Amino acid sequence: MVAVTIWNEFRHERADDAVAAVYPDGIHATLADALATDHEVRTATLEEPAHGLTDDVLASTDVLLWWGHDAHDDVDDAVVDRVQERVLEGMGFVPLHSSHYSKPFKQLMGTTCSLQYREDGGTERLWVVDPGHPIADGLEEAIELPKTEMYGEPFDVPEPDRLVFVSWFEGGEVFRSGCCYRRGKGRIFYFRPGHETYPIYENDAVQRVLRNAVVWAAPTKGSPRTFGERD
Amino acid sequence: MVAVTIWNEFRHERADDAVAAVYPDGIHATLADALATDHEVRTATLEEPAHGLTDDVLASTDVLLWWGHDAHDDVDDAVVDRVQERVLEGMGFVPLHSSHYSKPFKQLMGTTCSLQYREDGGTERLWVVDPGHPIADGLEEAIELPKTEMYGEPFDVPEPDRLVFVSWFEGGEVFRSGCCYRRGKGRIFYFRPGHETYPIYENDAVQRVLRNAVVWAAPTKGSPRTFGERD
Amino acid sequence: MVAVTIWNEFRHERADDAVAAVYPDGIHATLADALATDHEVRTATLEEPAHGLTDDVLASTDVLLWWGHDAHDDVDDAVVDRVQERVLEGMGFVPLHSSHYSKPFKQLMGTTCSLQYREDGGTERLWVVDPGHPIADGLEEAIELPKTEMYGEPFDVPEPDRLVFVSWFEGGEVFRSGCCYRRGKGRIFYFRPGHETYPIYENDAVQRVLRNAVVWAAPTKGSPRTFGERD
Amino acid sequence: MVAVTIWNEFRHERADDAVAAVYPDGIHATLADALATDHEVRTATLEEPAHGLTDDVLASTDVLLWWGHDAHDDVDDAVVDRVQERVLEGMGFVPLHSSHYSKPFKQLMGTTCSLQYREDGGTERLWVVDPGHPIADGLEEAIELPKTEMYGEPFDVPEPDRLVFVSWFEGGEVFRSGCCYRRGKGRIFYFRPGHETYPIYENDAVQRVLRNAVVWAAPTKGSPRTFGERD
Numbered sequence: 001m002v003a004v005t006i007w008n009e010f011r012h013e014r015a016d017d018a019v020a021a022v023y024p025d026g027i028h029a030t031l032a033d034a035l036a037t038d039h040e041v042r043t044a045t046l047e048e049p050a051h052g053l054t055d056d057v058l059a060s061t062d063v064l065l066w067w068g069h070d071a072h073d074d075v076d077d078a079v080v081d082r083v084q085e086r087v088l089e090g091m092g093f094v095p096l097h098s099s100h101y102s103k104p105f106k107q108l109m110g111t112t113c114s115l116q117y118r119e120d121g122g123t124e125r126l127w128v129v130d131p132g133h134p135i136a137d138g139l140e141e142a143i144e145l146p147k148t149e150m151y152g153e154p155f156d157v158p159e160p161d162r163l164v165f166v167s168w169f170e171g172g173e174v175f176r177s178g179c180c181y182r183r184g185k186g187r188i189f190y191f192r193p194g195h196e197t198y199p200i201y202e203n204d205a206v207q208r209v210l211r212n213a214v215v216w217a218a219p220t221k222g223s224p225r226t227f228g229e230r231d
Numbered sequence: 232m233v234a235v236t237i238w239n240e241f242r243h244e245r246a247d248d249a250v251a252a253v254y255p256d257g258i259h260a261t262l263a264d265a266l267a268t269d270h271e272v273r274t275a276t277l278e279e280p281a282h283g284l285t286d287d288v289l290a291s292t293d294v295l296l297w298w299g300h301d302a303h304d305d306v307d308d309a310v311v312d313r314v315q316e317r318v319l320e321g322m323g324f325v326p327l328h329s330s331h332y333s334k335p336f337k338q339l340m341g342t343t344c345s346l347q348y349r350e351d352g353g354t355e356r357l358w359v360v361d362p363g364h365p366i367a368d369g370l371e372e373a374i375e376l377p378k379t380e381m382y383g384e385p386f387d388v389p390e391p392d393r394l395v396f397v398s399w400f401e402g403g404e405v406f407r408s409g410c411c412y413r414r415g416k417g418r419i420f421y422f423r424p425g426h427e428t429y430p431i432y433e434n435d436a437v438q439r440v441l442r443n444a445v446v447w448a449a450p451t452k453g454s455p456r457t458f459g460e461r462d
Numbered sequence: 463m464v465a466v467t468i469w470n471e472f473r474h475e476r477a478d479d480a481v482a483a484v485y486p487d488g489i490h491a492t493l494a495d496a497l498a499t500d501h502e503v504r505t506a507t508l509e510e511p512a513h514g515l516t517d518d519v520l521a522s523t524d525v526l527l528w529w530g531h532d533a534h535d536d537v538d539d540a541v542v543d544r545v546q547e548r549v550l551e552g553m554g555f556v557p558l559h560s561s562h563y564s565k566p567f568k569q570l571m572g573t574t575c576s577l578q579y580r581e582d583g584g585t586e587r588l589w590v591v592d593p594g595h596p597i598a599d600g601l602e603e604a605i606e607l608p609k610t611e612m613y614g615e616p617f618d619v620p621e622p623d624r625l626v627f628v629s630w631f632e633g634g635e636v637f638r639s640g641c642c643y644r645r646g647k648g649r650i651f652y653f654r655p656g657h658e659t660y661p662i663y664e665n666d667a668v669q670r671v672l673r674n675a676v677v678w679a680a681p682t683k684g685s686p687r688t689f690g691e692r693d
Numbered sequence: 694m695v696a697v698t699i700w701n702e703f704r705h706e707r708a709d710d711a712v713a714a715v716y717p718d719g720i721h722a723t724l725a726d727a728l729a730t731d732h733e734v735r736t737a738t739l740e741e742p743a744h745g746l747t748d749d750v751l752a753s754t755d756v757l758l759w760w761g762h763d764a765h766d767d768v769d770d771a772v773v774d775r776v777q778e779r780v781l782e783g784m785g786f787v788p789l790h791s792s793h794y795s796k797p798f799k800q801l802m803g804t805t806c807s808l809q810y811r812e813d814g815g816t817e818r819l820w821v822v823d824p825g826h827p828i829a830d831g832l833e834e835a836i837e838l839p840k841t842e843m844y845g846e847p848f849d850v851p852e853p854d855r856l857v858f859v860s861w862f863e864g865g866e867v868f869r870s871g872c873c874y875r876r877g878k879g880r881i882f883y884f885r886p887g888h889e890t891y892p893i894y895e896n897d898a899v900q901r902v903l904r905n906a907v908v909w910a911a912p913t914k915g916s917p918r919t920f921g922e923r924d
Contacts, residue, residue, distance in 0.1 A: 084803070088804060088805060088849065090594065107803060108803040109803055110777070110800060110801040110802055110803040110876055111781060111876055111877055112781060112877070112920075114918075114920035114921075115920060116919065116920060116921065116922070116923040117921070117922060117923065118922065118923045118924070125403055125405075127383070127384045127385075127404070127405050128384070128385065128685045129384045129385060129386070129405075129407065130385075130390070131385050131647060131684045131685040131686060131687050132552065132644060132646060132647030132648070132649075132682070132684045133682075133684065134682040134683075134684070136684050136685040137682055137683040137684060137685070138683055138685070139685040140685065140686065141384075141385070141685060141686050141688055150923070152358075152923055153358045153359070153360045153372075153397065154358075154359065154360060154361075154362050154372070154918055154919075154920075155360070156781065156877055156918065156920070158851065158874070158875070158876060159361070159393060159394070159854065159875065161623070161624075161852065162390060162623075162644075163390070163394070166384065166397055166405045166407070167405070168399060168400075168403060168404065168405045169399075172356055172399060173358070173399065173923075174356075174358050174360075174397045174398070174399045174405050176360065176397070181851070182594060182624075182851070182852065183803055183804055183851060184594060184804055184805070184849055185593060185594030186594070187594075220594070220595075220596040220599055221596075221599040221600055222593045222594045222595060222596070222598050222599060223590045223593040223598040223599070223600070223601040223602065223603060224593065224602070224603050225593050225807075225847055225849065226603055226809065226847075227805075227807035227808060227809060227847075227849070228807075228809065228810075229809070229810060229811065230809040230810065230811045230843070230845055230866075231811070315572070319573060319574060319618065321825065338572060339572040340572055341546070341569060341570040341571055341572040341645055342550060342645055342646055343550060343646070343689075345687075345689035345690075346689060347688065347689060347690065347691070347692040348690075348691060348692065349691065349692045349693070359916045362878060362915045362916040362917065362918050363783065363875060363877060363878030363879070363880075363913070363915045364913075364915060365913040365914075365915070367915050367916040368913055368914040368915060368916070369914055369916070370916040371916065371917070372916060372917050372919055381692070383692055385687055385688075385689075387550065387646055387687065387689070389620065389643070389644070389645060390623065390644065392621065392854070392855075393854075393875075404692075412620070413620070413621065413825060413855075414572055414573055414620060415573055415574070415618055415825060416824060416825030417825070418825075451825070451826075451827040451830055452827075452830040452831055453824045453825045453826065453827070453829050453830060454821045454824040454829040454830070454831070454832040454833065454834060455824065455833065455834050456576075456616055456618065456824050457578065457616075457834055458574075458576035458577060458578060458616075458618070459576075459578065459579075460578075460579060460580065461578040461579065461580045461612070461614055461635075462580070587865055587867075589845075589846045589847075589866070589867050590846070590847065591846045591847060591848070591867075591869065592847075592852070593847050603846075603847070614820075615820045615821070615822045615834075615859065616821065616822060616823075616824050616834070617822070621823070621855060621856070624852060625852070625856070628846065628859055628867045628869070629867070630861055630862075630865060630866065630867045631861075634818055634861060635820070635861065636818075636820050636822075636859045636860070636861045636867050638822065638859070
């Protein structure tokens with residue numbers, strides 16, 4: 001059992017009927033249902049004090065999932081710094097979809113994390129390019145999503161340590177959709193699927209990826225990180 | 232000026248009228264024309280003594296391009312070993328298309344280099360996923376090839392040091408089409424395009440990639456590789 | 463419990479009293495004792511039929527440790543090919559010390575795997591440079607070995623996917639002593655310590671590394687590796 | 694000729710006679726002399742308006758060297774953001790020694806960039822672990838520096854794209870002293886040597902590394918980085 005905290009901006013679902021129809025209790029609730037079968041799950045949202053990410057919550061989180069889109073700038077820098085610090089100490093971090101532009105992901109990557117996009121509801125096929133990776137455990141050779149927002153290259157991130165998924169889009173684009181990084185002792189997995197107007201987090205294979213990612217990103221013990229002056 | 236040797240199996244062109252119509256003087260001749268504007272180019276083919284790759288030829292080659300398909304097994308292991316040795320000493324190596332299955336590439340990678348394929352003549356679009364790479368110098372954001380054989384993932388190679396191109400295929404697949412490796416002092420660039428029945432090596436952007444790859448793969452001086460017992 | 467097979471050349475111990483004094487039952491027996499606390503362990507040696515590595519043994523091995531030195535050339539190429547094949551299918555592979563020159567490691571790396579060495583019995587200190595890596599679980603910041611054979615750079619291997627240990631040697635050299643690779647679905651961990659004339663495999667921290675490495679290198683399920691023609 | 698800007702904090706040299714004795718005109722002046730043989734060199738220091746790094750200066754800089762130690766916090770965040778932006782656009786960045794803690798390096802890495810240190814004036818030997826790298830062009834197998842401040846692992850940076858140097862220290866430590874990264878279109882080379890109280894930048898081999906690094910880090914043309922909504 002991994003201690004998972006799912007963070008959601010939780011704005012679209014309350015402001016937009018089309019989104020509420022897909023995720024009536026919020027994207028975080030759907031994600032929580034998908035993970036609770038295997039893991040110990042809490043949720044946190046933007047409007048809570050400290051965005052629900054107090055020092056206590058972060059200190060007891062093994063893996064933090066993050067979904068944001070419209071309100072990236074409303075996330076407090078002190079919370080962002082604390083998330084970064086916890087990742088370097090070993091907490092796993094799984095930014096989803098439009099969270100490529102979230103403050104913690106950009107701060108951990110050191111790049112703009114920009115990309116191309118088109119909201120056309122076309123088909124996406126995520127190919128596993130690293131079939132030996134534990135995040136691919138139990139998948140078929142590809143995951144097909146009938147309606148998605150397109151994300152296209154170039155994706156301004158550091159070259160991933162391991163690239164697990166590459167997406168094919170009906171409209172003619174490709175995207176590195178599953179990117180693994182280590183920063184400090186922490187593991188980071190960016191996973192592309194998940195637009196607010198499509199029920200992508202209801203997809204079985206997507207849920208499988210998320211459960212696998214939580215296991216992969218969970219902290220390991222490692223050895224001491226001792227810094228500073230040495231005798 | 233880089234000293235380039237272009238190696239071609241040169242069987243399809245002599246056995247198959249459809250191929251001869253596309254590459255009447257052999258694939259190597261078309262590649263030589265594409266590179267001779269910038270580089271000093273020689274060619275070598277399977278039927279020559281030592282497949283045209285004598286020790287003298289290899290010793291004076293900065294970058295070796297390789298095109299093979301039907302006759303991989305006819306390549307002499309001693310020549311393969313000498314190619315590998317020269318790469319480790321610094322010679323660049325650029326296997327093209329079906330040369331993913333060539334002996335020197337497999338021997339340098341240590342994997343099967345297997346993939347999926349379908350000869351359907353569909354459209355391919357090669358996206359630059361690393362726009363800062365010198366092999367992408369002067370390209371647009373993608374290269375479109377109207378008719379190609381499809382190659383699909385998984386591609387059983389080591390994770391590339393740098394991934395430059397990812398292909399989108401009309402039929403629904405993706406492929407890591409431009410993969411950079413270093414082995415010893417040598418640089419290796421696997422580049423996917425180039426089926427024998429399509430005039431892909433006449434394409435301006437493909438030719439640009441090949442000229443860039445030759446510059447990128449050319450040996451640099453480096454420092455000594457001293458091995459063995461040390462005082 | 464991981465199914466471990468420990469392969470040992472087992473020649474020095476029978477031919478050289480100084481080695482027999484350190485490893486009276488063979489290096490494989492000492493390694494087996496170190497791993498049997500956590501894992502299911504078998505051993506195999508050069509003189510057995512198929513070197514003890516029959517298809518059945520390899521098929522039921524999760525992780526293969528390898529110790530060779532004097533008799534690399536006596537290992538049958540068919541066995542080497544089968545080891546490589548099993549690694550690509552997912553079997554873990556942990557070559558130790560002088561096994562940098564073993565046939566399976568060289569075949570999987572595609573390089574000479576050469577290095578510098580000096581048998582001077584000086585002190586080695588292995589620094590953990592990746593304290594977040596599971597192979598470092600439970601270690602101190604460094605492992606000190608009072609008497610070792612020195613290995614020095616350059617080490618002619620592909621740049622590791624992850625570098626876990628760098629050794630400092632009393633005589634003035636450094637070495638990348640813990641190198642992680644993935645090839646196909648399989649995980650490879652080269653670990654430097656272990657000369658036949660020093661009781662290095664009795665060291666608690668070294669044993670801890672080996673137990674960790676076995677867990678890290680164990681196969682994971684992943685997704686299908688389907689190759690060949692596609693409809 | 695590469696357009697180089699050398700940035701120096703320039704405080705120690707004016708406040709401390711021992712430093713002034715080693716670098717009477719400032720570390721930047723010594724670095725400028727070392728590079729001016731091959732490149733077009735400007736210098737900039739902390740006390741100048743915009744720290745000497747106006748938009749015009751940065752826009753016309755191919756490669757920026759950076760030396761800071763005592764005054765990292767005095768560097769204006771707007772300048773740091775502009776340096777980061779220029780690196781992502783292609784400008785090379787070469788932080789030296791204590792600049793591991795500089796704001797632009799930390800912002801580009803996304804980690805603390807912490808390490809261990811001891812100012813003991815012991816000997817350092819930098820081993821080339823990647824003899825095929827252009828930054829090693831013309832070097833011997835190692836660079837020996839008779840008196841240095843020690844830096845020890847762990848070094849909290851992302852795993853380098855290429856590791857060129859590993860240092861051995863007389864006192865028993867090792868350090869990854871030459872680390873290559875790409876971020877966006879820009880190349881970054883962290884190089885450890887260079888304490889203010891030792892004449893390390895007068896060392897011929899160190900100067901050779903710096904000249905090589907400037908050539909390696911210079912921008913290449915690449916292909917467009919187009920972001921945002923796509924038709």
